[in-house]
Amino acid sequence: MIDGDVQFDANGRLRHCLTTEGLSGDQVREILDLAESFADVNDKSIKKVPLLRGHTVVNLFFETSTRTRSTFELAAKRLSADVLNIDVARSATTKGESLLDTIANLRAMQCELFVMRHPDSGAAHYVAGHVDEAVHVINAGDGQHAHPTQALLDVFTIRRHKPAFADLSVAIVGDLRHSRVARSQIHALRALGTRDIRVIGPRTLLPAAVESLGVTAHDDIDRGIADVDVIIMLRLQRERMEHALLPSEREYFAGWGLTPERLRRARPDAIVLHPGPTNRGVEIHSAVADGPQSVILEQVTNGIAVRMAVMALITGNAPGQPA
Amino acid sequence: MIDGDVQFDANGRLRHCLTTEGLSGDQVREILDLAESFADVNDKSIKKVPLLRGHTVVNLFFETSTRTRSTFELAAKRLSADVLNIDVARSATTKGESLLDTIANLRAMQCELFVMRHPDSGAAHYVAGHVDEAVHVINAGDGQHAHPTQALLDVFTIRRHKPAFADLSVAIVGDLRHSRVARSQIHALRALGTRDIRVIGPRTLLPAAVESLGVTAHDDIDRGIADVDVIIMLRLQRERMEHALLPSEREYFAGWGLTPERLRRARPDAIVLHPGPTNRGVEIHSAVADGPQSVILEQVTNGIAVRMAVMALITGNAPGQPA
């Protein structure tokens, strides 16, 4: 019922960024390669290219997230776009309105690129299926479904350190069941040919059919991360604790937290990712988060370049794209 | 006590946009003609003209309205202005301060164009009467008094479909008593020569002296909209229900809601306007709001161009204006 087809136009070109599911390896690599060129822009003193000048990017957040909103806002501004921030979670006007009415109105204001976060799985797909050709939608997280730009920046970050995806062993650790990030990471890693993907967490937080995604499941982290090249820690949503799916934070850390001792079970050159913000002492030890194997802040930096690439590409404004 | 004179300078040139009352037909047409040229800008891929570059537009909202704020923000950015959003309804600092102190401070920051929404009728006039020559005020809605840019975008939208205002029959339906929008629409329509304006609503929501504005009043919608060319639906403020001025939403819809059946009583080519956001099933049926006679989304689009025109014109930055 939610699939990736709606994100392509009739010629198979990406016109929305809704999910990493269904992206080919070539399509993922096209985004990553373009992001590499924007990473250079961001290293310069004047971090600006005029690719989206005169365009308006709307950050339409039905869940408040200052951090994610900031990364999209910066990416848009570095492409010289104007940015309109709409925090629907706080907006009285927009609250009573239907999602499609809100979109139709912003569309009528000739806004063409929507970055959308929504608590319901499938919300971005739903919008993408109901807009005209000139509108582009980026899914910045929908319920427990997908968060494609996060997954793309993760594989971008991994590629900079370990480009041979086919040979990598990757562990994803945490609350797999509720994680839109993990779902998107698995699809992106598989598109790039990664064969050994291990998902690790308490049994109650591993989805029943997870192996159908082409991964192996472990509830013992010490065995699960043995000899991996990449460890991706998920952020623990603390509100899950209340619903009795999880033990206390202390027990969680004892069972599945990434400590320096555990990290030694992975390959000596393994890298550690986390989508942030980290809960130090819950899912990750500070010595690991701040340690030499952590690439957590690189992920943040790369996130700007990857989001610039997605914005430019789906709107047809990347260098060399036919108009 | 509130009149339009303060919006003109000594030479009769518009320097604020406070009300449509007192505007001549020529003055309204000047705004609409300029807006036509900006509508072309908004159809282009790069929607930007440099007319207000280096100027700062302050959106000073004493009532939160994401939608209205967004249209002014987009209009300002498409004129290349910088935008400062101040949500006074939420601002602790500014809350205790007097209105004139707030304005004096923003003025001291060399902001010159204020877009102001305020719950009190006359607030924008009051400010306009107390600022120096270099400051321009746009009334984005003051209490139950006026909302001139809404009325201007409405007549702009009507003109694109039916330019012969003298021959039009126009129905305005809803809560006339509390509507700043309706008041401004009536003045704008009359400035353009419209003779047959009918206001329609429950007796309790028709102001006693409404006919002094040059309109006819009806409390029977079926008779009121017979053979009209234009139907303007007003948004129902749901909070009025609590004050016993109105029956239930269901009864309201039965009595004064615009259904497809009722719409058939108007001319076959009649157009339907609504300032948005619509309360579907309360003042308007979805089949009408989304139907072929609806121009509701055109109004939104035109709102950007009309607001650009007002901003450029009153600040003396329209093309061809003497400096």
Place this chain on the structure above:
Amino acid sequence: MIDGDVQFDANGRLRHCLTTEGLSGDQVREILDLAESFADVNDKSIKKVPLLRGHTVVNLFFETSTRTRSTFELAAKRLSADVLNIDVARSATTKGESLLDTIANLRAMQCELFVMRHPDSGAAHYVAGHVDEAVHVINAGDGQHAHPTQALLDVFTIRRHKPAFADLSVAIVGDLRHSRVARSQIHALRALGTRDIRVIGPRTLLPAAVESLGVTAHDDIDRGIADVDVIIMLRLQRERMEHALLPSEREYFAGWGLTPERLRRARPDAIVLHPGPTNRGVEIHSAVADGPQSVILEQVTNGIAVRMAVMALITGNAPGQPA
């Protein structure tokens, strides 16, 4: 424990603006002279210079202050910077995070200039001590410690009227004990050579060791302001009243409020400053705040130019600075 050394680089160049303590007269004058050139920009119709084009200024406010945030936002935009506003007081995401994690993340997004307001004294120093060379921090108020840009705009304003600082008598009146503004003013005035600085307020609100700062203390305003050239009124934090440090507002006004009668005790050409927003009838009489000796709105205007100067200077982008 909090000192100004951290704001200089190894060559003694200012790279953060944390406090006026420790600034030499030459360093203060360099900022004021640069601000004079920006004041000219702000008088022009197009108020924009491209000195910070492609840079991102982050307004990181752990205490909400619409007014202060607005002045920094305008200053940044007039330097052509992009601005990212983060209202941490309202942000759910950022609330749980440590200060250094928040900064590290924004730094990873390649933001290089942080304007920071924080309720804890020393917060800006703490951050400045933990960031890499490319990052610049402006303290927009930390607890009861410092507010250097306010003090700099105050001496800028004084200099325009009375440039011979060595000969000036300056009175600072109000709640000296809790005022970060007063502390920063005293350091800036002394750096410029002012010898006669008098602090005036109720005994309970005069810090015990205030005279160690090189000022004289008075609890009788009528004697304290006799023959001064400059009177700086402080804003009364009304919440202090509850803690029994202060009498009622009426008693406060009777004892230490600046009335037209009191003002006559100063020199006839004395000027009156106030950081705003004023509590009329509490610390200052309206006839004084709006009178001919008041320079309160000039302070607001000058605040933009001074903040532009600080931003350009500490980032090494002032005209003529080596790259």
